[in-house]
Amino acid sequence: MRGLMQDYPLTVDSIFRRTEAHYADRLLVSAGPVPIRTTYGAWAERTRRLGGVLDTLGVSADGRVGTFAWNSTRHLELYFAVPGTGRVLHTLNIRLFPEQLTYIANHAGDEVVFVDRSLLGLLAPLLPTMPGVHHVVVMDDLGPQNPAALPEITTAQVHDYEDLLAAAEPVDFHVTDENQAAAMCYTSGTTGNPKGVVYSHRSTWLHSLTATTASVAGVTDADVVLPIVPMFHANAWGLAHAAPMVGAAIAFPGADMSPAGLLRLMQAEHVTLAAGVPTIWQGVLPLLDGVDLPDLRMVLCGGSAVPQALSEAYRRATGLPITQAWGMTETHPIATTGSIPARNLDDGDDALARRRSRQGTAVPGVELRIVEPGTTEALPWDDEASGELQVRSPWAASAYYNPDEGVTLAAEDGWMQTGDVAAIDSFGSVRLVDRTKDLVKSGGEWISSVELENEIMAHPEVAEAAVIGVAHPKWDERPVAFVVRKPGSEITAEDVLEHLRTRVAKWWLPDAVEFIDEVPKTSVGKFSKKDLRLRYSDYRLDT
Amino acid sequence: MRGLMQDYPLTVDSIFRRTEAHYADRLLVSAGPVPIRTTYGAWAERTRRLGGVLDTLGVSADGRVGTFAWNSTRHLELYFAVPGTGRVLHTLNIRLFPEQLTYIANHAGDEVVFVDRSLLGLLAPLLPTMPGVHHVVVMDDLGPQNPAALPEITTAQVHDYEDLLAAAEPVDFHVTDENQAAAMCYTSGTTGNPKGVVYSHRSTWLHSLTATTASVAGVTDADVVLPIVPMFHANAWGLAHAAPMVGAAIAFPGADMSPAGLLRLMQAEHVTLAAGVPTIWQGVLPLLDGVDLPDLRMVLCGGSAVPQALSEAYRRATGLPITQAWGMTETHPIATTGSIPARNLDDGDDALARRRSRQGTAVPGVELRIVEPGTTEALPWDDEASGELQVRSPWAASAYYNPDEGVTLAAEDGWMQTGDVAAIDSFGSVRLVDRTKDLVKSGGEWISSVELENEIMAHPEVAEAAVIGVAHPKWDERPVAFVVRKPGSEITAEDVLEHLRTRVAKWWLPDAVEFIDEVPKTSVGKFSKKDLRLRYSDYRLDT
16 A cells, blocks of 8 residues: 655655755855855856856756865855756865876866966866866956966866856756766775765755754754865865755855964854864864854854864864764765763763764664675674674665776675674664774784774874784684884884783784884874785794 | 656655664553553554454455554554554544444444444444444453453454454565555545545655644654544654654553543643644633643644634643644644744734634645635736636545545646635745635635624624525525524624624625524534525525
């Protein structure tokens, strides 16, 4: 027996219609370089015109529309006009290496790229490597006071965004298939080519609604949201859809990502909810002395684990600890949030601080499990057992877009493999432990390299430590620690092992401790175990 | 191009799994007659067993399972076990007339009815008229201290709920089609047979999530929800699904719907959110003197318009005005809520009180329009133009279940016709004006009978007034007022018209004012214009 309910598709354009109809007076602000103050009403009118622009440019019915832009009101126009007209928004990460950008634009099939003028210098040299990009639309965030000549572009037609808008007719948005693609975002893993995640209208709608629930971010029309997390990072964690859905004002940082600029924006616009990665909050922290932020009600942080010390520092400085969330580009991204459950509200400060360092509980719409890596067998939620974290959700990716041979995402029974290793407590609170590929498999048991590294780095004479698995004839793999001494230290391998003996299980003790000058790093400063493994691929244990 | 997201169905059993996994320790309470204190953990275990009971009883794969019960933890078990096993929950309204109950149970095709022992006396005499009901399962809310014999039942097998549960095996719930029926609820219009609304898993899931958004009811695990609105009224306004979804505790009133009992429960269980119709809150009001309800954060009210005086009385007594919501059985029911928009928070007390008497703004997921009755042409949102309110939403009904000839719900283009007449202001706030069938169509223009009645009843010598349209050769219809004088009053027709002249447009003035002893009423005490029209069907205007 079927329900007798309307066949109402969950689409991005239904969010747009809601914003336009209910919140025309709510503010949208971009910090600049040229500041913009506007309203959802004016934004909606421009967004409808932008739909007309896409038609005029001849972008295919489901064509990919690239953006290469800061967080701004114009970027928000693209967020709705592109999927609203049935096309697919492709937010290009401005921080990628040139060859990655070329790969991604070509792999997605971008037909046009909308680019902030302040970023054109980065994009223009790459355009000859993107033969499918026929149009480049320049959004002038620098303004007429800053009249530097545009770089020469010969492989695509160049347009001015405002000129196109002024000449265009507004259009109506009516997407009827909620499973249609709305947006794409590439994730650059540490190995292989970047991988494309394709969000649907349905997944975007549902993820947005969940973000506005009181137990997640509780966004309302009384909020002023500051998405510091870029709009090319999983849709600014969904805030660029969730805020319009409920009429929250948005303050966009534009090109000014400096700690002082962000703090100024928070104060000037009475920001209530700000979201950014730990590095951002680390940067803002020293400026908080004597600063009053009475409107701030939530500091949302994700992207990588939030150090307990950072969250506590915010609690002392602003009265508000940092709220951690966990997710991935492949989960839209919000999968868990670390808001304190009601049962723990009366815990002491130390217990609360420890709890906030966990990744938190699955949001409504997300189901989690941990499994023995490579199997589909669920492990217990006892905060002891750890296994690969897997996700089921209407906003979890089922597959990558045209993936390379052998690249998969789904486990045998359809759950999404995250590659993260976690333990889960009896009420569902997640604690990340490691990445699956950084686990060391010894005699059929898993050893967490990250836990070993953390213990070694807790030694006062250790600057850095990275642990990798090395082939072993009997145990399959055994851990080897690569350690960087602090200047002046003469710590020995035996000292390191002695330090570990009271801290980890005996069979976790590395078979060797090697001293090196520096742990190799990725372009964003993370330990590159890939490079470490490569460098020591000939390493043999003395067995 | 399709999104590459998991095909994750939005189902009632996914809510169940979430509650079971995250909130096993949260409290569920039933006031009685025999009080129950339990947890979601114990509830989940019993609910899985109840799934086994339905199998054992041989209920068809998509069979309708009737309930005839108060709000209780057992009723909540049925709420999840029935749709969780693919069957359809049919909540019977215990307050209907016997012939309506018979009609409804037979029309839905109920195979089994779960009934509270305290209500068995109402149901048992009707069972011989319900030949499809093969099983009656008695939930003993009276307890062994109250060992009255069961009424004799010969047309169905009688079981004890707890005996069946004890003997059953727990089952897993895995519904895969989100458009499958989850529950039915009949609405008894003022004309014709009751009409069945069939909720899907998808509509239930989405409606629940929206109820937990911060701009609607903002339910979290820190809440203790008191659903006074019956679970046979559109799923207790969705709270019986929304609270488990986010782990809010629930305090069920059971059979004690007395104002004193409800207030006692609110105090004892530290209720934070209570929901009921205006009559309930009117009943509780006189008891609030000197009572402290520090935990209460929201008093939700719907079902009929909330008088401004009532809301203000609550504001004075508890610090909390009543939050109005509007909807219908056909909209699950939440369609609008009257929370104060951020832009109005600084309005004065009087303006806020007037605003709270409006039905409020469409919740996320609901689109509204007003149209000239009988057309699909949208009228402006200027708070002046009024027309039939129509709804598009994933939780708006598309049609009734096997409706009588000629009974429709959808307008030509699919929007749901509500039969309510409303004006909408420029930011989407709805103000109900009338019911379409109570409008008077004069010379192609609409006259609101309810507005006329309100103006006439504002006269100090008028006790009651009802206005109906009467056939007119030139104007099609003209309004006639039927007025009940207050005791001792000798007010005349001309006095009434004189009173109206400064209050309504000239062409709205009734063509006649007739004095009667009483306005006929329905079984629930509303003015019955149907009976009035019937009684005066021979009435002719003197033209």
